[in-house]
Amino acid sequence: MMDFFYRCIECGKQFDITPDRMVCPSCSEKQKKDEPLKGVLEVGIEGRLKKEWDIFDLLPVEKKYFPPIPVGNTPLWEPENLRKETGFERLYIKDDSLNPTASLKDRASYLVAAFALREKIKDITVASTGNAASSMAGVGAAGGLNIKIFIPASAPEAKRVQALQYGAEVTEVDGNYDMAYDLSLEYTKKHGSLSRNTAYNPLTIEGKKTAALEIFRQLGLTDGRTVGKTVGLAPDYVFVPTGDGVILGGMYKGFEDLQRMGLVDRIPTMYAVQATGSNAISYAFREGNFRPDYSSKTVADSIAVDIPRNGYHALKCLKKYDGRCVEVTDSEILAAQRRLASTSGLFAEPAASSALAGFLKTKDEIPPESRVVLLITGNGLKDIGAALRGLSETNP
Numbered sequence: 001m002m003d004f005f006y007r008c009i010e011c012g013k014q015f016d017i018t019p020d021r022m023v024c025p026s027c028s029e030k031q032k033k034d035e036p037l038k039g040v041l042e043v044g045i046e047g048r049l050k051k052e053w054d055i056f057d058l059l060p061v062e063k064k065y066f067p068p069i070p071v072g073n074t075p076l077w078e079p080e081n082l083r084k085e086t087g088f089e090r091l092y093i094k095d096d097s098l099n100p101t102a103s104l105k106d107r108a109s110y111l112v113a114a115f116a117l118r119e120k121i122k123d124i125t126v127a128s129t130g131n132a133a134s135s136m137a138g139v140g141a142a143g144g145l146n147i148k149i150f151i152p153a154s155a156p157e158a159k160r161v162q163a164l165q166y167g168a169e170v171t172e173v174d175g176n177y178d179m180a181y182d183l184s185l186e187y188t189k190k191h192g193s194l195s196r197n198t199a200y201n202p203l204t205i206e207g208k209k210t211a212a213l214e215i216f217r218q219l220g221l222t223d224g225r226t227v228g229k230t231v232g233l234a235p236d237y238v239f240v241p242t243g244d245g246v247i248l249g250g251m252y253k254g255f256e257d258l259q260r261m262g263l264v265d266r267i268p269t270m271y272a273v274q275a276t277g278s279n280a281i282s283y284a285f286r287e288g289n290f291r292p293d294y295s296s297k298t299v300a301d302s303i304a305v306d307i308p309r310n311g312y313h314a315l316k317c318l319k320k321y322d323g324r325c326v327e328v329t330d331s332e333i334l335a336a337q338r339r340l341a342s343t344s345g346l347f348a349e350p351a352a353s354s355a356l357a358g359f360l361k362t363k364d365e366i367p368p369e370s371r372v373v374l375l376i377t378g379n380g381l382k383d384i385g386a387a388l389r390g391l392s393e394t395n396p
């Protein structure tokens with residue numbers, strides 16, 4: 001049996017996992033506008049895994065509450081042409097565009113929906129640049145939940161249409177993600193629904209860790225490694241498209257859990273890949289502080305954020321585990337999108353393609369025998385406008 005609780009990443013204080021607990025009350029008192037979230041909570045785990053375990057054993061909501069929609073278990077590709085072209089024979093792609101709503105965000109929505117169902121909550125609210133909205137709408141639909149979405153009017157049309165098809169109530173905000181975020185929290189407070197805002201609801205970070213747990217298992221199968229009774233292996237490097245730092249935090253959390261359970265002896269080196277036009281975490285990693293006057297601009301809408309909500313947590317993990325940041329331009333992202341599609345048959349959205357762009361930019365500093373995983377977070381059909389631009393601006 002495992003015990004789960006919330007723990008503040010700043011002061012270490014512990015809390016029960018309840019619907020009204022989102023951030024640490026004392027640390028969040030110091031919250032200023034225009035800076036990352038203070039008092040982000042992570043899920044602490046105590047106990048020992050059974051010899052035959054499954055991923056649900058490491059999640060704080062029991063398996064029976066998860067809605068009937070096949071989230072996760074996405075494939076780990078072995079991209080032969082890219083391997084040859086780059087000289088990395090152990091290059092892998094974790095293809096999370098194959099989740100039900102075509103993005104990695106389903107992992108967070110899945111856990112939040114299961115928690116709502118366990119707590120008998122019917123309404124979930126979310127602010128999103130697009131993917132979290134369509135994801136929560138789809139996964140919520142499978143769970144019979146009511147989903148209310150606040151989305152910037154500039155979000156790609158496909159993501160909005162997806163959310164509407166799934167039956168969500170969509171409010172378009174004439175402004176950026178931060179405005180949508182504030183409006184959604186006002187709505188949550190007024191109507192008492194559960195917030196799925198990324199980083200603010202700790203289960204969003206926790207849900208995304210399952211990508212790391214799956215990579216561990218899949219690499220073990222490919223490379224024939226066993227740890228005790230578990231087949232598994234941690235990669236050496238993971239390239240993670242990074243906007244607000246939640247997916248990055250989730251990936252670290254997955255490997256940290258595996259380390260706590262004695263299944264890996266070290267945490268992979270993560271590369272946080274940011275767009276040069278949305279580089280808040282990379283800037284803070286380099287300069288030591290977050291800029292207050294930030295304004296993002298990039299073709300990769302899913303990693304375009306002004307305030308990286310999970311910035312403090314992401315930075316803490318990068319420093320603790322000797323992670324790295326790499327920035328890529330929009331043209332590098334669009335070229336990588338086209339290269340990934342034309343060499344591997346995987347059509348990823350620009351944010352997801354940044355993983356390949358970041359790898360191509362830094363591969364000379366990585367030993368070529370390393371096991372490298374590119375995390376592909378969303379499908380290219382979600383933003384045809386950007387892909388069209390890539391066709392005219394880049395060479396195949």
Ligand SMILES: [Zn+2]
Nearest residue numbers: 008011024027
């Ligand atoms: Zn605290």
